Amino acid sequence: MDENKRIQMSLFLILLLQLTAVTGLPYLFRTVRDGDEVTLPCANVMDHQDKCDGTDWLFTEPGRTAVVKLVDRGQIGKQAKAKSHRLSAAENCSLIIKKVTVEDPGQYSCRQVRLGGQQSEDAVVFLSVVTMTDHQSNDEVTLRCSVKTNGWCRHKVKWLFQGQDVDKDLKDMKISDSHYEASWTFNTSHGGYKPEFHLFTCKVTDAYTGEFSLFPFSAQSSVSLFPDLLRLIVVSVGLAALLMITVAVNIWTRTKEKKTQT
CATH class of the missing domain: 2.60.40.10 (Immunoglobulins)
Structure with a gap:
């Protein structure tokens, strides 16, 4: 498979050089x-x-x-x-x-x-065109970054975390990358690893020129990535509402007792 890709890349380079020589335009x-x-x-x-x-x-x-x-x-x-x-x-x-x-x-x-x-x-x-998506199944979240091209495989796609490469053998993580797509699957049930979406970056490199572009991750909704955060927000709002109700009841009770004494 790798040999076929190398052949495709070589043919594509030859084609580009020939067309550029004919037209004079890069x-x-x-x-x-x-x-x-x-x-x-x-x-x-x-x-x-x-x-x-x-x-x-x-x-x-x-x-x-x-x-x-x-x-x-x-x-x-x-x-x-x-x-x-x-x-x-x-x-x-x-x-x-x-x-x-x-x-x-x-x-x-x-x-x-x-x-x-x-x-x-x-x-x-x-x-x-680069697309980025996220998918959650139980406690596993998978981030995907893919590139749709003009038909020629000339890109290398990979994920970065805080701008750095990540060891693919880390526990509770599955990382894969190819010329078209890179995926990163991690388990959210372990408290030791609670990533934030803005720390992930998709790196797309041109296989011929070596030039690359960085695309920070952002999805339509980041809530699906962090169920613990959502639960924390819900619990916090619930506690705040309960506290307000308790305070209101106490004030009403004291006011009523004062009126009764009077």
Whole structure:
């Protein structure tokens, strides 16, 4: 399996070098988390355009050959459909994608169309999207960080705790990582290990360039990660309410006794 991955990486590098040599434009890579906003630059934008009226943006999904025209002569194209409200073109003809989803990874090509219909070589940007989730089963909590790419395996994913690597053989923890996903399972029933979600970070490294991005963990709800904390809050609120009722009853009783004596 490892040998196949090495072969894929080698072929991908050769392909990139060949395409760059033909077009003269470097391929760009962007990795963002779902829900974030990303700006994809157009490396071959022409000068003297009126609102990017000579710019097209094309999109190809991973594993498919069909091309979708997202931007047509500077305007959001009809083929953009459901994601049209999340797309916009910047003044420099870059493509802005708001609230990135797992449907957005793939190849984005910026194409310049000159007068007479002559087209330039495409400037290509590959977009990858990181997602993080948590799942609880009884006393075990599992954090997952995964990357959806343009189809080529070029990322290494792993979890960090307080910015440091963690020994995979630690008691009550199960840690695994790969080129697509990293998971971390720990037991919350032991009082000696009560992590806080903001201490976890997903590290995504580009296997070719060595560049990496850090994504602090955050889920839709952190309550599921810390049932003990939730119980503590409930108990504290209950005790506070009971104390207020007790004080109110005591005040009412004393007031009534004074009236009776009077």
